[in-house]
Amino acid sequence: MAHIIANGVRLHVQRMRPADPGAPPLVLIHGLLDTMASYYFTIAAAVAGLGFDVIAYDLRGHGRSERPRQGYGVDDATDDLTGLLTELGVAGPVHLIGFSWGGTVAFRFAHRFPDGVASLIVIESEPPTVAWADRAIDGLRELSAHLSDAEEVARTELGALVPAMARRLTRRARELAVATTLVEDITDRTGLVDVYPDGWLRCPLLLIVGGDSRLHSRLDAIVGLLPPCDVVVVPGQHHQLLAFAPGEVAAAVLPWLAARRDARAGAVAP
Amino acid sequence: MTTETVLAEIGDLIREVLDGYDLGAVPITSDTSFDADLAFESIDLVVLGTLLAERYGSGIDLAGFLSARTLSEIITLRVGDLAGYVTARLEHA
Numbered sequence A: 001m002a003h004i005i006a007n008g009v010r011l012h013v014q015r016m017r018p019a020d021p022g023a024p025p026l027v028l029i030h031g032l033l034d035t036m037a038s039y040y041f042t043i044a045a046a047v048a049g050l051g052f053d054v055i056a057y058d059l060r061g062h063g064r065s066e067r068p069r070q071g072y073g074v075d076d077a078t079d080d081l082t083g084l085l086t087e088l089g090v091a092g093p094v095h096l097i098g099f100s101w102g103g104t105v106a107f108r109f110a111h112r113f114p115d116g117v118a119s120l121i122v123i124e125s126e127p128p129t130v131a132w133a134d135r136a137i138d139g140l141r142e143l144s145a146h147l148s149d150a151e152e153v154a155r156t157e158l159g160a161l162v163p164a165m166a167r168r169l170t171r172r173a174r175e176l177a178v179a180t181t182l183v184e185d186i187t188d189r190t191g192l193v194d195v196y197p198d199g200w201l202r203c204p205l206l207l208i209v210g211g212d213s214r215l216h217s218r219l220d221a222i223v224g225l226l227p228p229c230d231v232v233v234v235p236g237q238h239h240q241l242l243a244f245a246p247g248e249v250a251a252a253v254l255p256w257l258a259a260r261r262d263a264r265a266g267a268v269a270p
Numbered sequence B: 001m002t003t004e005t006v007l008a009e010i011g012d013l014i015r016e017v018l019d020g021y022d023l024g025a026v027p028i029t030s031d032t033s034f035d036a037d038l039a040f041e042s043i044d045l046v047v048l049g050t051l052l053a054e055r056y057g058s059g060i061d062l063a064g065f066l067s068a069r070t071l072s073e074i075i076t077l078r079v080g081d082l083a084g085y086v087t088a089r090l091e092h093a
Helices: A044-049 A074-088 A101-112 A130-145 A150-155 A157-161 A163-179 A182-187 A216-224 A246-265 B003-018 B042-056 B062-067 B071-075 B079-092
Strands: A002-006 A009-016 A025-029 A053-057 A094-099 A117-123 A205-210 A230-234
Touching: A002 A074, A009 A044, A009 A074, A009 B042, A025 A044, A025 A074, A025 A101, A044 A053, A044 A246, A044 B062, A053 A074, A074 A101, A094 A101, A094 A246, A101 A117, A117 A246, A130 A182, A163 A182, A205 A216, A205 A246, A216 A230, A230 A246, B003 B042, B003 B079, B042 B062, B042 B079, B062 B079
Parallel strands: A025 A053, A025 A094, A094 A117, A117 A205, A205 A230
Antiparallel strands: A002 A009, A009 A053
16 A cells, blocks of 8 residues: 655555656545545546546545644645645646545646646535635535434435445544544645636536536636636436446546547647 | 355455355355355445456456446355356466
């Protein structure tokens, strides 16, 4: 198992590296209470198959990475990613894929380091704003409220579909809430932006949204924060697109990424 | 390499992934469920995938193997399913 100290924290990293030493680097960023497994079981191998140097890692406090008590704000997460890329010796712009909170981290990374990102794919994510942070915390509180009641967990969207997964998510929420300052850190105003200026995002962007998700109901407002971008709506799906619609996510992601790869190589995209 | 040999080796790798977690009297057989019997987290499967590739070579692609399965199939995965996959890949290597 590969661990790397990045930004002072021991992070669990897995790399799927093709033989081509010039393969463009691509980082997968998972969501809150999740791990890199959400990609490993779904699109990671296919993305590596396109010829990308795929880097997956567990965020601090998650999976097999270290769980320090503090440092769970969006800028801590982007500092961790910067440290990780430095330690791995990855120079030049990276392609980023983020799910949920991971997408929010990717947006912030692209905002802070506009020359550091070649392209951005976000799944069920929005840029970090004060309103976003308030909603994220409401979601965590909602999950926490259900923690002690198995029947309540079973009634949640996820619990009805995959009880084992819902039980684990609630347990992880409890562990993180007790052992870390995650809830306080996420609502910390550092890294949250209320009004994004024109041109704040310079890389190509693909936004993937579940047709029945809460985020979809605010899609116009979110797109309003962004430069012109590609949007794919997966009908009939809620928030957990990687878990429940991996085929649809792959169908959106793979051709889009292949075109970005070919553009970089100077070839004409089909 | 027989499925029995692979099964025994995978059992050792599983114990390595769980690293000191006391499995007690739980025997690891082809019928052992990663979720129900071993309380494997999804990230534990990722780590097991790394160990499998180290042991048997990069032809053992657990990410690819799991990508072809639904979430429910991954949750109900049994050790025998994995041993069967590894044995088949080794035979075709």
